[in-house]
Amino acid sequence: MPESDLRRFLRRHFTAIDLLKIILSLASGYGIALLVQDTRVGVGVLALCLLAASGAFAIDRLRLATEDEVSSALRETKEQVHTDLSTLNREVSTHLARLRNELDRHIDLVHAGVRFVPDSQGDEEDGTGYDVATAAVLKARRRIYVVSDYSPPEGEGATLLDPPDNRSEYLDAIEDCLTERLTANGRPAVPLSYHRLIQRPPEIYAELVQRSVNGVELRREDMAGDLQAFEHLARVMDIARRAGANRRIDIQMRVIPFLPNCPSILLVDDEELQFTIPTRIDQPGDRFALLGLHGVMVMEDRASGTQLCDHFGSLFGRLKTKSLPIVKVRV
Structure with a gap:
């Protein structure tokens, strides 16, 4: 021992x-x-x-x-x-x-951050509604879903005759995101989906139904009142043609009849939802009212999409069943 x-x-x-x-x-x-x-x-x-x-x-x-x-x-x-x-x-x-x-x-009570962004209509200090849409689009990694503005032909309602430059920049940002995903090195985990539902007056929609067999061949006159969107659709369909079936991007452009009281809706990934609040700009004399933008309601889903974005994603799915696919844009 x-x-x-x-x-x-x-x-x-x-x-x-x-x-x-x-x-x-x-x-x-x-x-x-x-x-x-x-x-x-x-x-x-x-x-x-x-x-x-x-x-x-x-x-x-x-x-x-x-x-x-x-x-x-x-x-x-x-x-x-x-x-x-x-x-x-x-x-x-x-x-x-x-x-x-x-x-x-408490997290459920504050699952969304909500703010209103007024449209400055040229006042650079305030920013514009389309600027926040552009910022959201540039962050997209999985999906960009849009119910577009309703812009009827002149004489049939508040018309978008002179769209602001910021709207053009917003549409350009979407095209840039699609092109960037298409040409990026490596294979992305998921494709970037761009689905847009275009509202048209009932009579134009009825005509499209009549001549649509396997899809809509969209003409310039079909988009009377919003030729800026028509040019955007032409460029997007060209991107889709170049993409083929490589599964980097998923583009679906579709036409739906006018949805009364429906604002323009932008859904980005599982994070952000935006509603435009249009306004009527009355002109003196005989000129008909113009379509303007009062501002944008921006909502951030802080519950990984489960509280807001998933529900509106389902809404888009239901609206697609009432829509016509665009297969070609005749420039």
Whole structure:
């Protein structure tokens, strides 16, 4: 047994009482030996040893009793601490679960950030509604879904005769995103989808239905009132032709009949939803009212699309069932 182990063993199992017992045993033996030579001295030594032994055994019993009480007290303390810790753990778990539920509830209450961006109509300090649409489009990675403005021919409603430059920049940004995805190195994880639903007056839509067999061949006169969008469609269909079936981009241009009271809708990925709020610009004299933009309602879905974007994605899917696909644009 190593010296350190021997020292530890002796400290644990050999006490002063044990040493006293050894000395008393030796003294008793010596007293018995003295009985032969000197009875009186031997008896005295034995009596002294007997008294000392009685005291030593009494102390030893007290020590053993104390050790048992201490062990019992320690055991009870450990059991109580274990019980208290178990109770505390349950209380903490319950409290954390309650906090998580409260946090989830509050997140649901603020799942969307909403702001209104007024159209400046030329005031550069305020910015314009189309600028926020351009910014959203440039961040698109998965989808750009649009219900386009309703711009009827002149004389049939508020007409978009002179669209703002910012609208042109917004449409150009969409084309740039498609071209960039088409020419990028490597293969993207998902294609970039650009789906646009174009609202046309009921009579024009009815004519398109009549001449549509396997899809619409869109003509310039079909887009009277919004030739800017017509030029955009022509360029987008050319991009789709160049893309072929490489699955980098997914372009679907479709025509739907006029949806009363429906604003223009822009849905980008699972993050942002925008509504345009049109306005009527009345002109003096006999000239008919013009279509203007009052501003844009911008909503950011902070729940990974589950609270807003997914629902409007489903709306687009339902609207497509009432639409006609554009297969060619005749410039």
